[in-house]
Amino acid sequence: MAMTNPAKRVTQGQFSFLPDLTDEQITAQIKYALQNDWAVNVEYTDDPHPRNTYWEMYGMPMFDLKDPAGILMEINECRKTFPEMYIRVTAFDNAHGWEAPRMSFIVNRPSREPGFRLHRQSRNGRNIGYSIDAYAADKPEGERS
Amino acid sequence: MSDTETSENALSQDLEILPDDAAVDLQAEFEKSQVQEVLDKLDNELVGLVPVKTRIKEIAALLLVDRLRCRFSLSSETPTLHMNFTGNPGTGKTTVALRMAEILHRLGYVREGHLVSVTRDDLVGQYIGHTAPKTKAVIKKAMGGVLFIDEAYYLYKPENERDYGGESIEILLQVMENHRDDLVVILAGYKDKMDKFFESNPGMRSRIAHHLDFPDYSADELEQIADLMLADQSYKLSDCARRALSEYIPIRTGLPHFANARSIRNALDRARLRQANRLFASGNKQLKKEDLITLTEEDFRASRVFLDGKLDGDLADGTMNEIKIDNS
Numbered sequence: 001m002a003m004t005n006p007a008k009r010v011t012q013g014q015f016s017f018l019p020d021l022t023d024e025q026i027t028a029q030i031k032y033a034l035q036n037d038w039a040v041n042v043e044y045t046d047d048p049h050p051r052n053t054y055w056e057m058y059g060m061p062m063f064d065l066k067d068p069a070g071i072l073m074e075i076n077e078c079r080k081t082f083p084e085m086y087i088r089v090t091a092f093d094n095a096h097g098w099e100a101p102r103m104s105f106i107v108n109r110p111s112r113e114p115g116f117r118l119h120r121q122s123r124n125g126r127n128i129g130y131s132i133d134a135y136a137a138d139k140p141e142g143e144r145s
Numbered sequence: 146m147s148d149t150e151t152s153e154n155a156l157s158q159d160l161e162i163l164p165d166d167a168a169v170d171l172q173a174e175f176e177k178s179q180v181q182e183v184l185d186k187l188d189n190e191l192v193g194l195v196p197v198k199t200r201i202k203e204i205a206a207l208l209l210v211d212r213l214r215c216r217f218s219l220s221s222e223t224p225t226l227h228m229n230f231t232g233n234p235g236t237g238k239t240t241v242a243l244r245m246a247e248i249l250h251r252l253g254y255v256r257e258g259h260l261v262s263v264t265r266d267d268l269v270g271q272y273i274g275h276t277a278p279k280t281k282a283v284i285k286k287a288m289g290g291v292l293f294i295d296e297a298y299y300l301y302k303p304e305n306e307r308d309y310g311g312e313s314i315e316i317l318l319q320v321m322e323n324h325r326d327d328l329v330v331i332l333a334g335y336k337d338k339m340d341k342f343f344e345s346n347p348g349m350r351s352r353i354a355h356h357l358d359f360p361d362y363s364a365d366e367l368e369q370i371a372d373l374m375l376a377d378q379s380y381k382l383s384d385c386a387r388r389a390l391s392e393y394i395p396i397r398t399g400l401p402h403f404a405n406a407r408s409i410r411n412a413l414d415r416a417r418l419r420q421a422n423r424l425f426a427s428g429n430k431q432l433k434k435e436d437l438i439t440l441t442e443e444d445f446r447a448s449r450v451f452l453d454g455k456l457d458g459d460l461a462d463g464t465m466n467e468i469k470i471d472n473s
Contacts, residue, residue: 060278066257067289069327074285 008113010048013088014105023072026089026107030068033091033103039063042074044087046144047137048113055088075107084110110136162218169213180205183247190244191237192373193366200357201245208252225354226254226329227321229343231336232359235405238333239293241359245331246291255329257289265299268313276309280316288327297332298342314346321352362405364394370406374413375440385442386416389451396450416444 043055058078087108114135121129230238250258270276300310343350449455
């Protein structure tokens with residue numbers, strides 16, 4: 001991982017190769033989502049595996065909001081509750097034909113991101129299967145820091 | 146959207162700190178904020194209410210001067226804008242709140258300028274743990290605008306100690322203090338009940354800067370209101386009907402459940418009902434436009450307020466017995 005991800009940061013969703021967004025930048029992004037009538041929700045997880053797409057939702061999804069301040073309030077509460085977890089903001093578009101998240105970006109990371117272990121599995125012949133494991137999810141749920 | 150942008154730009158484009166000897170033009174700033182437009186609208190839409198209108202102009206002036214002070218970096222604290230509207234039913238509290246949201250938006254004190262109107266039902270939950278998320282959801286919706294809590298005194302029910310209203314009040318207090326930049330809370334209700342509410346919630350009282358009392362309308366003002374309403378609906382009064390209406394208003398004022406403008410609207414609605422019935426019963430199938438827009442004396446005189454000094458459509462018998470469908 002050190003070669004491909006020198007900053008040792010999980011890169012998922014929008015803006016993840018940039019330095020962490022400030023609250024002001026987050027507000028501007030949410031504003032954009034609200035202008036498009038997308039429902040914004042806050043989600044968290046401690047397992048950064050890229051195939052882990054269903055993160056826990058923090059509170060209810062927020063419909064009919066006009067101003068980002070309420071969502072920022074929710075983000076800050078989530079940060080206070082889960083300071084050592086990944087937190088992301090997702091904007092869902094319910095328009096016919098889309099019905100999918102249109103935006104998703106990380107707004108909080110744990111202080112230490114140990115990265116992933118690469119498994120190589122010898123298969124029939126000389127084939128090798130690859131898979132990865134998040135070190136962060138090594139311990140059972142509830143015992144992770 | 147474009148409206149938002151222009152008014153935001155109008156006030157935020159040159160907010161760099163000015164030197165001490167610079168001069169600012171209060172009048173120009175006032176015109177730029179387009180507040181006068183809203184104040185004019187308020188004047189045209191609402192009859193009377195002079196003390197309220199004066200107070201709103203004062204608040205608008207204060208906020209404008211505050212903005213100018215800001216530009217000399219004199220004070221940077223957001224003023225407390227939470228308000229309390231007290232007054233009898235039908236005195237225009239909701240309408241004024243709507244205009245207030247617009248004024249605050251034009252002056253840049255709220256970002257979106259929408260009004261979220263709620264009552265106890267929208268804030269207080271039905272079981273333990275239900276209230277906080279409910280209240281918070283409403284607050285989040287109102288952020289960037291104005292939260293209007295109608296009949297706010299219902300939030301606090303001292304006779305039931307297990308009532309969840311208190312929890313809602315606590316959350317509101319917290320938000321009113323910590324998110325003053327994000328939303329403005331306006332409470333509304335009857336004067337005596339609101340006073341009692343504040344007595345038992347001193348924290349609420351101290352967080353509200355402006356207490357506006359809405360006076361009852363005089364008979365003349367109620368007549369003007371009736372005219373405005375009729376003009377809105379393209380009706381007019383015959384001369385006799387006007388006389389009947391001006392006799393009706395003082396009598397109705399003295400009866401119970403008088404709700405100012407709302408009672409007038411109801412009276413007009415019933416007059417329209419009787420007019421329709423009269424036209425129908427007259428059997429004259431050749432109606433002119435004039436017939437359709439004119440309310441006559443008998444439409445008003447048939448009211449029970451005149452006949453036996455009681456309310457129309459009294460709940461006691463559940464009927465409006467002055468209206469008789471007569472097709473023969």
